[in-house]
Amino acid sequence: MATGYEIAVQFAMALTDKFSDDPAFGTYVGPPSYTVDKGRTYHRIVQHDAGGSRSVHAFVDNAGRLIKSAGWKGPQRDKDGLAVRYDLSTPHGFMDALDAATWHGGYLYAK
Numbered sequence: 001m002a003t004g005y006e007i008a009v010q011f012a013m014a015l016t017d018k019f020s021d022d023p024a025f026g027t028y029v030g031p032p033s034y035t036v037d038k039g040r041t042y043h044r045i046v047q048h049d050a051g052g053s054r055s056v057h058a059f060v061d062n063a064g065r066l067i068k069s070a071g072w073k074g075p076q077r078d079k080d081g082l083a084v085r086y087d088l089s090t091p092h093g094f095m096d097a098l099d100a101a102t103w104h105g106g107y108l109y110a111k
Contacts, residue, residue, distance in 0.1 A: 008060035064089030
């Protein structure tokens with residue numbers, strides 16, 4: 001069974017692959033790439049833009065759940081606890097999240 005960090009790395013690589021051929025970015029701007037900063041409880045998926053800026057895309061906890069970001073330091077909480085959007089630990093949940101994924105993270109705001 002994969003750890004939360006390994007799942008986060010797989011998802012970051014899948015996001016990078018998904019947007020690498022997206023014509024919306026054109027040849028000047030270029031598509032974003034994604035990396036993971038490992039944490040004790042939450043692993044941060046970081047989006048790197050072609051201009052060199054970095055931002056948080058989302059967090060993945062040790063159970064493999066994809067969580068909306070509240071900012072650089074941690075995940076978003078809602079009235080039910082953490083703002084968990086997808087369970088990446090299952091193949092079905094991983095593919096659902098990847099299919100819905102947008103480079104700007106808007107898919108994490110729809111509940």
